[in-house]
Amino acid sequence: MPKQLPETTNFLKQAERNVTLEGTMPLVKLERLSEILCGNEGELFAKLHFTSDTGYLGLHGRVEASLELDCQRCMQPMEHKVSGQINFGLMTSEKYEDKLPPDVDPYLLEGDEQSLVEILEDELLLSIPIAAVHQKECSEFLLRQNEERRVEKEKSNPFAVLKDLKID
Ligand SMILES: [Zn+2]
Incomplete structure (x- = not known):
């Protein structure tokens, strides 16, 4: 069984060590997402690569989950599989923003640890279709x-x- 991801971690240290984190997280921890779901008993799965051997500090990965949404046609609950890509360039200061490759999203490192909950939740929120309907x-x-x-x-x-x- 895949292990649970931590809620927070030190992105900078993980990137310096080129760590890959892979695991699950209960959807109940994602409060903003939970508000728009019919049920939040499930969990997400994510694989995250922290890297420093590409010339910059990076965080790349994928998150997927099966979400229980309201079908916008019949208003009954439905399971909807979503997935999203995470592609961050980590910065210790905003002044490094123009040093990042153009295809990554700048992420400013603040504090000792940063929230995995937040980045995974943001990505899942973006991946939800505006009007989800039953497929058949x-x-x-x-x-x-x-x-x-x-x-x-x-x-x-x-x-x-x-x-x-x-x-x-
Ligand atoms: Zn429906």
Whole structure:
């Protein structure tokens, strides 16, 4: 079983040691995300590489989770898999911002430890679609609604009567 990620860690030290952290984190620790989920019993999985051998201090990785969201079509809960990429250039001071490659997001190191919860939560929040809907069929409620609409349509179609006769 993958181990749990720490909530905070010293990004600078981890980068100097080229550490890879891999593990899970309960979604309940992500308060902002929890507010928009139907349920937060699940967990995220992340793999993070702290690097210093690329000419700058970097934090690169991937986070994924299966989130319980409201379907925006039928308003019933649905499981939605999301994933995001993390691509930070770590700076001990803002003056190093223009030393970073253009394809990384600048991250200013403040304090002794930095929050893994925060960066993983930010990435998951960004990965949630604006309008998440069930991929195939929605809830039974919607299926029933469609069926009723189909029946209504047939009623208003004069040829439907002929079709009934043919079946007989
Ligand atoms: Zn739905």
